[in-house]
Amino acid sequence: MPAAPRRHRAAAIALAALIALAASLAPASGSALAAAGGGVATGGTPRLADATCTSRCVAARKATPGATVRLIGIHLDSVARVVFQGGAGPLRAAVLRRESGEVRAKVPPRATSGRPYVVSEEGVSSNPSPKKLEVLPTSALPVQVFPVRGAHQYWDGFGAGRGHEGVDVGARCGTPLVAAQAGRVRYTKYHSAAGNYMIMNADRSDLEFGYMHLIRPASVKPGQHLSAGQLIGYVGETGNAQGCHLHFEVWKGVWYGGGSAIDPMPYLKAWDAGRRTG
Numbered sequence: 001m002p003a004a005p006r007r008h009r010a011a012a013i014a015l016a017a018l019i020a021l022a023a024s025l026a027p028a029s030g031s032a033l034a035a036a037g038g039g040v041a042t043g044g045t046p047r048l049a050d051a052t053c054t055s056r057c058v059a060a061r062k063a064t065p066g067a068t069v070r071l072i073g074i075h076l077d078s079v080a081r082v083v084f085q086g087g088a089g090p091l092r093a094a095v096l097r098r099e100s101g102e103v104r105a106k107v108p109p110r111a112t113s114g115r116p117y118v119v120s121e122e123g124v125s126s127n128p129s130p131k132k133l134e135v136l137p138t139s140a141l142p143v144q145v146f147p148v149r150g151a152h153q154y155w156d157g158f159g160a161g162r163g164h165e166g167v168d169v170g171a172r173c174g175t176p177l178v179a180a181q182a183g184r185v186r187y188t189k190y191h192s193a194a195g196n197y198m199i200m201n202a203d204r205s206d207l208e209f210g211y212m213h214l215i216r217p218a219s220v221k222p223g224q225h226l227s228a229g230q231l232i233g234y235v236g237e238t239g240n241a242q243g244c245h246l247h248f249e250v251w252k253g254v255w256y257g258g259g260s261a262i263d264p265m266p267y268l269k270a271w272d273a274g275r276r277t278g
């Protein structure tokens with residue numbers, strides 16, 4: 001599924017939630033809405049329609065401590081903090097980003113599952129988010145591993161002044177390559193530039209990973225589900241490659257199907273150091 005329609009659908013859902021929220025508010029605070037409609041920038045009790053996780057997520061409404069959460073609603077332009085539930089009472093978090101329809105905040109270290117709410121600069125609290133936001137331990141995050149299982153070095157990065165869509169990781173030909181995260185194989189093919197390559201879709205995310213220049217065709221099959229660390233092939237230099245290396249790509253959305261290539265380096269560096277990425 002292409003990423004653009006996916007984003008449109010998410011936007012449509014958010015909009016529908018806001019319309020439903022505005023409709024539900026009309027009898028109670030018609031004047032505030034009328035004032036907002038009349039172009040008055042301030043005022044209005046903040047109202048939340050939803051809270052979803054955007055990084056370090058187990059699922060859309062399953063976050064972990066340190067996760068970034070996006071809260072949508074109305075009258076959020078004066079929100080000063082987000083309040084999460086904690087074992088010993090409410091936990092305040094600073095607002096990372098603020099617009100009239102959304103704010104973002106990080107889940108505090110000791111937060112527990114619950115319905116977060118926001119508080120304006122004037123001290124006015126919103127409703128609790130209508131849907132529960134679960135806070136799970138960091139161990140619930142997907143396992144991630146570095147894709148090259150052996151000595152390696154970083155060669156050309158993303159862009160590299162030539163529209164390079166991935167990061168080149170130099171390693172001896174024959175070094176095992178593994179799934180960086182659990183997911184499903186989408187393609188195993190040959191291309192004159194990419195050589196033997198494999199594309200996989202990571203579970204519980206909209207990320208796709210590409211592995212290029214494999215020494216032989218990938219040892220996995222399209223549709224096959226892979227666990228993190230599962231062998232997919234070996235480093236090679238097939239296609240347009242000078243020297244044995246893995247050309248690794250990370251796409252947000254579908255690989256060459258509406259998604260876009262993003263810089264894999266932050267992911268690779270984190271996995272290389274045994275850290276996780278959202």
Ligand SMILES: [Zn+2]
Pocket residue numbers: 156164166167168247248
């Ligand atoms: Zn490359």
